[in-house]
Amino acid sequence: MEVKAEFLNVTVSRGSGDGVYQEAFQVPAYDNQTVLDVVSWIQQNVDPTLTYRFACRVGMCGSCAMMVNGQPRWTCRTHVKKVSTNQKLKIEPLRNLPVIKDLVADMDPFFGKWVEAEGVHHPTRTRYEPIEQIDPQDAARTTANEGIECINCAVCYAACDTVTNNADYLGPAALQRAWTVYNDVKDADKSAILDAVSGKGGCHSCHSIGSCTHYCPNELNPMQAIAGLKRATSKSFFKKGR
Amino acid sequence: MKRPARTHPLWLAYILHRLSGLILALFLPVHFYVLSQAITNPALLDGFLKFAEIPVVKVAEYGLVFLLAVHMFGGLRLMALEWLPWTAPQKTLAAGAVGAAFFLSTIFFLQAV
């Protein structure tokens, strides 16, 4: 009933390392079809060995991101209609990360940098103390809130040319997290954060290319967060001379 | 190859800034060399300045000043973005910078011819 006599011409990147090749598939087109559905259809119906990753299927877990027609996308929430012109789709693993197999990228470097950027809470209180009262309208709090809904999908990481060009660069998501923690009034070690983002691959490597912000599926603004870090580190540079 | 579309204004601003900086950096030694001829070989410098009257060279010169202006405003835009608390109409700033650069270098160009 929903099936139209139409097909999508899908090219999928297969393999890993030196053995990467492209394979073409014809996939029936449906209404309400997402890119993840297209990939799933191939695996479930024609090529059982096709590998991809997903979990939540509703844009919460950030594990399904791939390159779709050259652009980084969360595939579970990307409608085919939104990205395909003339029924053509080209699907590849996320850019800027090692490929494990087919459409699955190794996200370890991404999370390694997340921790390296001190994107981790430094407690001021323990579980035996009451929860801190914090004015939700407070300026720092509002700033922290802006980046808090990141689902670590690495779409921004894949979009950024600086990440491609500079292996040390921590990347937009990790830096945005660092900025969020930095603005958290509950955080005890702001100078550790500034130190972490002031090194070789820190926030200063960002050229404000803005692809991160452009592609973030959650409409977050890592570019702005990184600018915040540049500002904060500059201030502390003048104050402390380092 | 995996290559995200980069057709958004900020990416263009970035590549323009980078290329203009690079070309300026390549041109600068030449510029310095020519100027230092002022002592050792004034005729050469004069010759160069004459040479600079040729329209093609004029356009190239115009290009360099244009690049300098583009790069400078691009750079100022970046620093404003980084150091001043961020305001939303970012893209307007980028466009404005390029516009101003055009304006300046056009004046220069018109003055020159």
Added chain:
Amino acid sequence: MDIRLYMAQRLSALVMAPLVLGHIAVMIYAVQSGITTAEILGRTQGSILWFLFYGTFVLAVSVHAAVGVRVILNEWLGIKGNTLNLLSWAIGIGLLLLGGRAVLAVTFL
């Protein structure tokens, strides 16, 4: 790029901004009357102000371009470590020497 390089690049850029504006203004004014070596030298020769003006520019631009090109060398050509350091210093010092000679040429020598 770490914070030291970053600050060097931004601060030198800030120093250059008014100088570049000034320079362009002078050039606009100058080309109107048609530039000659004599004309340039007439303006600048023996002037400590012009020496400081261009001297500062040369100093700033050496730092600025060295850092700038360093980043590009690293990102686009993948040059790293000592080679990168060496190249950056070479660019900076090279520009400083060339530029210094040019400034001296038009002002004092």
Added chain:
Amino acid sequence: MFTVKDIERHDTDILILGTGGAGLFAALHAQQSAPEGTKITIAVKGLIGKCGCTRMVQGGYNVALGGGDTVERHFMDTINGGKWLPNQDMAWRLCKEAVVRIRELENEIGCFFDRNSDGTLHQKAFAGQTADRTVHKGDLTGIEIINRLMEQVLSRPIEKLQEHRAIGLIPTKDGKALSGVLMIDMRTGKFRFVRAKTVLMATGGGPTMYKYHTPSGDKTMDGLAMALRVGLPLRDMEMVQFHPTGLLAGEHTRMTGTVLEEGLRGAGGQLINHNGARFMFDYDAKGERATRDVVSRGIYAEMRKNNNPEQVGVFISMAHLGPDNVRKKFSGMVKRCADSGFDLAAGKVEVVPTAHYFMGGVVVDVDTRTALEGLYVAGEDAGGAHGSNRLGGNGVANSTVYGGIAGDTMASDLRSMLTLREPDEAVLESELERAIHPLIKQPALVLPLRKQLQEVMWEDVGVMRTQTGMKRALKNIAEISQNLMEVGVSNDNLAFNLTWHDWLNMRSLCDISQVIAEAGIARENSRGAHFREDFPEPGELIDSYFTVAKQSGKDIEVTREPVEFTIVKPGETILPDHEPETLVAAQ
């Protein structure tokens, strides 16, 4: 092909399966309280923190934090919500420890929950609660909780085995204790046996054997199927919670079944049947605002009345609240619907009840210990805390509270466990053979069988059940199960072979589906999520029993055990006399 010799052997002290709220909390607590030098390993079917359902929590976290609300009140709501079936000691510990856990989440882990304008935590009420109790971060509470936990775990010296799927619990030769866990390293397709002194199973249940379901794709009842095979008792296995409003977007899309949040109905969203009429008031005086089970049954009944194949579900309509208003208040939901092509703000969206949460699970004590020495179970895999119905907001409280307890318990039990235990090699071998079974069969598609199973469960063991239906289901499940054993998976390339894992998923789902149907037949009354059309009455509360299912030979044996009212008896309350029935202002 594979023999026991090909299994890579690996040792650790504490092994944790799963990285939902339970798994991650266990890792942190174990790391904090275990003796110096203890090796902690976390193994998970997906990536750390990026799979499972804790991340998908929208509404929030139930915890009594004063302002009139008390642990006693939270406890009474939990018991009433669970229709007097919960294990009261577990429910009590859940409510009591949640208070500590929420402070830990905020103060130590770094979560930030929404505040009132005076800076205190904002709390709201889910259906079935008598106080504003649910702490939240917008409607993305789970992302906040799991991201913060994940960062903490990633930044600690904990061994990580990502994309490692547990496939069998391997006991010692005498069967009294657990030796370790057999897994598949999904990326390479190789087998790995990890011995550990203590193992926490926190694989999060996951009723994904239903045509419509909400949990993440990695959850397929693996844990419960493994527990069943080592002979552990499973309780309340008939209790499958349906969320009334799952998105219906067609069979070919994974979006179908995903949940449209409860807040929509709370805010005044209307449910419309195929005749274009509101119907919920025909079923309950609270209309759309009735509890999940009631609304699910209302929708299901309407769906049955309708025989238009073009329209399967009912519609949720928000437009009368003002599209702009809806867009603002439910921006996440509106965007999500728009992505799949629906206009929630101004149009109407087709919905169906969708399998959401599994109340049943392994029988454990209040410290998460099981009958098998060395094995601990927490989170959605553990049964008892919720009885026949889980209150919205009690799910994540349960996984984080008991995950933490499991971490502490394992760390302290470990002190008296001096050596690793030797596995029963025969079990190891049979578990291996079970996993490679499809690799020697003629390759065929797995998906059609999954669809069949989902259809069977939805039709006959779903929102409303009868003995005839469930008997029929058992027959069908057995047939699907048998057919599955004839479906092969090509063994050319086992590295990250999703189809092999689809097959293994189906194996777990078939096994547990059978248990659900058997337990459903054994409960001859209607409580909470379990509704028998042939036994619509709840039965005497004082005679409440829970079901316990166990593998015995090839069969499933279900017994009934009386609920022990250790804290409060039906008809009584532990609230002080003068306490009002509810503190929530009528909506």
